[in-house]
Amino acid sequence: MQEDIARLIELQKLDLEIYRIERALAEVPQSLQRAKRESEIKAERLNKIEATLEEKGKQKKLFEEELQEEQKRLKQTQTRLTQIRGSREYQVLLREIEEMKRTIRQKEEEILKMMEEIETLEKDRDKILEELREINKILEAENNKFEEFKRELEEEKKRLLQRRSRIIEKISAPILKKYELISQKKGGIGIAGVDNGVCEGCFMAIPPQLYNELQKDNRYYECPHCKRLIYYKKIYHPEEKESPPKEVSSKIQ
Numbered sequence: 001m002q003e004d005i006a007r008l009i010e011l012q013k014l015d016l017e018i019y020r021i022e023r024a025l026a027e028v029p030q031s032l033q034r035a036k037r038e039s040e041i042k043a044e045r046l047n048k049i050e051a052t053l054e055e056k057g058k059q060k061k062l063f064e065e066e067l068q069e070e071q072k073r074l075k076q077t078q079t080r081l082t083q084i085r086g087s088r089e090y091q092v093l094l095r096e097i098e099e100m101k102r103t104i105r106q107k108e109e110e111i112l113k114m115m116e117e118i119e120t121l122e123k124d125r126d127k128i129l130e131e132l133r134e135i136n137k138i139l140e141a142e143n144n145k146f147e148e149f150k151r152e153l154e155e156e157k158k159r160l161l162q163r164r165s166r167i168i169e170k171i172s173a174p175i176l177k178k179y180e181l182i183s184q185k186k187g188g189i190g191i192a193g194v195d196n197g198v199c200e201g202c203f204m205a206i207p208p209q210l211y212n213e214l215q216k217d218n219r220y221y222e223c224p225h226c227k228r229l230i231y232y233k234k235i236y237h238p239e240e241k242e243s244p245p246k247e248v249s250s251k252i253q
């Protein structure tokens with residue numbers, strides 16, 4: 001058994017663990033995404049309702065001002081009516097007064113309708129506000145959960161990186177460099193076992209002669225297909241029966 005190969009196998013395991021952690025860190029959980037989206041949708045609806053409410057409020061105020069204006073005019077006209085002598089002018093004023101009264105009634109109805117609309121909108125707003133509060137509570141909880149999860153992963157990653165730097169110190173520089181280069185190019189796998197004549201990096205058969213050489217385990221070999229470093233699996237995992245990775249790593253450590 002070559003020390004460097006054994007350490008590279010351990011390094012490969014660590015690197016895959018680190019990679020797994022990095023992926024998990026980058027991935028926002030579905031539940032958190034969903035809560036975020038719902039919160040955004042509710043907030044948007046709330047904003048729309050509030051904008052409409054503001055608009056309606058302004059309109060109502062305008063109508064009320066117009067109503068006041070009309071009532072003032074009515075009062076003035078009624079006062080003038082008492083001072084009038086000529087009957088034709090009197091009739092004209094009476095008609096004007098009728099007209100004003102009609103306008104006032106219309107305005108009052110419009111204002112009433114508007115008040116009802118505002119009331120409905122306010123109810124909707126309160127309901128959405130309550131829903132938004134609820135979803136934001138969930139969002140916060142989900143966020144905290146994710147942050148906690150990330151903290152744990154960061155801790156784990158730190159531990160793995162420390163182990164990694166201890167291991168790479170003991171691997172000779174040229175083969176480590178080779179491993180890292182291949183690993184970068186080949187989806188994070190720089191070294192692969194060969195079992196039953198098949199490279200487990202690319203799942204292609206190794207030429208028989210190379211397979212024979214590989215079993216002697218007296219130098220480094222690479223897969224002719226995927227160029228990964230390869231080792232004869234039976235030497236490094238003699239009694240492997242799908243043992244969980246943790247057992248193997250503690251043995252090497």
Ligand SMILES: [Zn+2]
Pocket residue numbers: 192199200201202203204223224225226227228
């Ligand atoms: Zn291969």
